[in-house]
Amino acid sequence: MIYTSDIKPKVMRLWELPATTELSPHSLKDAILRTWNRILTEMQMIDRNYFAAFSNTFTLNQDGEEEWFGTISIPNLSMVIHLEYGENGIWRQIDTVSIENWDYRKQKSIPGALISGHDLLSIRVNFDPSDGEFRLRYISCEFDSSAPVTEMTIPPFFSAMFEWGAAAECAPMITTDRMELKEIIPAKTSLFEAKFSENLRQFKDWLRAQGNKGITRRIPANARRRRQRWRI
Amino acid sequence: MADLTAITKQVIDLIGANSYSGGVKQYSSTSGDEDFLDGAISRAITEAKLIAGEKVCESSSHLKSAFIQKDQAIAHNAKIPAHFGELLNVVITPYSGASPMEGQKRSSQQIASYRTNLDNVYGAFAHNEAQTTGFTSDIPATQSGFYNDDNGIMEFSGHSATISYLDFQSTPLTDYPTVLEVPITHLAVGLLQKDGTVSEKFAEHYSIGISLLQDELKRKTA
Numbered sequence: 218m219i220y221t222s223d224i225k226p227k228v229m230r231l232w233e234l235p236a237t238t239e240l241s242p243h244s245l246k247d248a249i250l251r252t253w254n255r256i257l258t259e260m261q262m263i264d265r266n267y268f269a270a271f272s273n274t275f276t277l278n279q280d281g282e283e284e285w286f287g288t289i290s291i292p293n294l295s296m297v298i299h300l301e302y303g304e305n306g307i308w309r310q311i312d313t314v315s316i317e318n319w320d321y322r323k324q325k326s327i328p329g330a331l332i333s334g335h336d337l338l339s340i341r342v343n344f345d346p347s348d349g350e351f352r353l354r355y356i357s358c359e360f361d362s363s364a365p366v367t368e369m370t371i372p373p374f375f376s377a378m379f380e381w382g383a384a385a386e387c388a389p390m391i392t393t394d395r396m397e398l399k400e401i402i403p404a405k406t407s408l409f410e411a412k413f414s415e416n417l418r419q420f421k422d423w424l425r426a427q428g429n430k431g432i433t434r435r436i437p438a439n440a441r442r443r444r445q446r447w448r449i
Numbered sequence: 450m451a452d453l454t455a456i457t458k459q460v461i462d463l464i465g466a467n468s469y470s471g472g473v474k475q476y477s478s479t480s481g482d483e484d485f486l487d488g489a490i491s492r493a494i495t496e497a498k499l500i501a502g503e504k505v506c507e508s509s510s511h512l513k514s515a516f517i518q519k520d521q522a523i524a525h526n527a528k529i530p531a532h533f534g535e536l537l538n539v540v541i542t543p544y545s546g547a548s549p550m551e552g553q554k555r556s557s558q559q560i561a562s563y564r565t566n567l568d569n570v571y572g573a574f575a576h577n578e579a580q581t582t583g584f585t586s587d588i589p590a591t592q593s594g595f596y597n598d599d600n601g602i603m604e605f606s607g608h609s610a611t612i613s614y615l616d617f618q619s620t621p622l623t624d625y626p627t628v629l630e631v632p633i634t635h636l637a638v639g640l641l642q643k644d645g646t647v648s649e650k651f652a653e654h655y656s657i658g659i660s661l662l663q664d665e666l667k668r669k670t671a
Contacts, residue, residue: 226572226591234571234592236558242568395556 219369219376221249224383227376231384231409232391233401239393248386252379252413253369257358259417261295265427268295272353274303277346283323286341287351288334295358300330300340304349311342311351319343371420378416385409451625451633453494459634460490463654464641480648489641494622497636501629501662502617506533508666512626513615520611523603525564532614539596541607543589544579550589552596552605563592563606576606632662 225245232240260267272291280286300311314322314329322329323343331341340351369379388406393399465478466485475485505512517537523529529536539552555563563576571592574580579587589607596605603610625633639655642648 222569222573225568225570229570230591234555234559234563234595236556236562237565237567237570238558238562242570245568245570 219371219373219379221246221367221369223376224249224379227380228384228387231380232387232405233398235391235393235398239395239398240387240391244387244390245383248383248390249379251386252382255382256369256371256378256417256420259421260424261356261358263421263424265424266356267424267427268357269298270355270357272355274350274352276350277340277342279345280341283343284341285344285346286339288337288339289353290337291353291355292336293357294336294338295356297332297338298354298356300332300342301352301354302342302346302349303352308352375416375420375423378413378420381409381412381416385413451622451627451630453622456494456622456630456634456637457490460494460637460641463634463638464490479650480643482643484643485641490637493637493640494633496640497633497658498622498625499618500636501633502620502625503533504662505629505666506615506617510666510668512629512666515624515626516615516617516620517613518616519613521613522609522611525603525605525610527603529598529601529603529612530614530616531618532616533618534615536598537613537615539598539603539605540611540613541594541596541605542609543593543607544577544587545608547579547587547589547608549611550594552594552607552610555595555597557597557599557604560595560597560604560606563595566592577608628665629662632658632665634658635661 225242228245228248229235229240272289275287275289277285277287297313299313301308302311303309311328311330313332316331316333319329319331319341326343328342328344330343333339338353342351385406388402388409391398391402461475464480464485466475467478473487474483475487475490476483477485502516506516516533518530518532520540521530539554540549541552542549563571566572566575572580572590573582574590576590576593578590580590581587593607595607596603596610598604598612603612622633635654635658637658639651639653639658642651642655
């Protein structure tokens with residue numbers, strides 16, 4: 218865990234302790250937040266399920282003919298992976314379908330779910346779920362923009378990455394008449410950006426080295442035949 | 450150390466005054482003037498002392514040490530006493546009981562920010578506290594040990610500060626180096642010249658005083 222209270226003085230030191238009239242506490246917070254967003258985005262884009270989560274279980278109510286509907290609120294939702302339906306403790310994945318395929322699925326009685334919205338998700342299924350319950354597998358964005366961020370859930374040995382990143386983010390917000398500070402802004406910003414990029418690369422390597430397997434593609438049964446036809 | 454009585458006697462001798470008695474006008478055989486007061490003589494010696502003191506401070510002579518006011522305690526936001534040139538050094542004790550450290554100059558805005566530590570941007574500790582967590586021994590707060598002396602006001606971050614500076618004005622003549630006695634005597638005689646005095650002796654004495662002073666300031670040792 219990395220705490221903003223630890224990052225702030227280190228960023229100020231990297232900028233050689235400017236006055237708070239030159240780099241305000243608000244700007245400093247914004248810079249840390251932006252850095253956290255950049256890092257979170259990197260984490261979201263790597264298939265290591267760093268923020269994978271299950272929702273609480275929920276049930277749906279009948280809403281029209283052969284349709285069951287309900288809503289579930291998931292704060293800090295980044296993206297839904299899939300819906301699961303469970304009966305007697307046995308869970309199975311329900312296909313998520315697009316709105317164009319919904320009627321077709323209903324006509325053919327192929328189980329499927331239509332999921333829409335964000336944060337407050339609307340979920341509609343085309344089979345009778347009255348004997349079981351649902352849960353969602355999703356990726357959390359681990360970030361609530363309405364709450365003050367005081368801690369960031371990555372290991373403390375990556376705090377240097379944060380310091381370089383936040384220091385670089387501060388550069389455009391420094392306002393000063395002092396020449397000794399003005400003169401060092403461009404050089405320091407370049408240095409901080411370079412250090413941040415280097416640390417971010419290491420961080421991504423670390424993410425990729427996590428134990429859980431990433432997404433692997435199954436080779437279709439007819440792959441070989443298809444490949445040969447393509448050659449012809 | 451310089452002897453004021455000896456200097457005064459020599460000045461009276463050099464202007465050819467006929468007696469030395471407090472408050473009484475003295476006749477000068479040098480200028481033929483009857484209006485040299487004790488007060489005028491002592492004033493000339495004081496001015497000569499200031500001229501000599503300033504010349505010493507401007508030079509790189511070791512004689513400057515006589516005018517150093519060393520490690521004078523000063524409060525935050527206090528006026529800096531009259532001094533010559535820049536402060537020689539500023540020593541700050543970052544927190545009560547800490548080892549003093551050489552102060553580093555920062556802008557007035559920075560010092561104000563360090564002391565306020567708005568939103569703990571410089572860390573969890575105040576400017577005059579020790580950092581007590583994460584270290585085997587106490588170390589000063591990040592933002593302590595800085596000062597600003599612009600506009601003659603001392604502002605600093607930390608527990609307390611002392612300053613050292615050159616001050617020839619408030620140094621009494623009796624604390625001046627003995628080697629300055631002769632130059633000061635001649636300068637004082639030169640300063641006793643009045644408008645309309647025809648004698649060139651005053652100007653000669655002034656020149657001698659300056660020359661002696663310059664020779665003295667060139668010396669490497671006392």
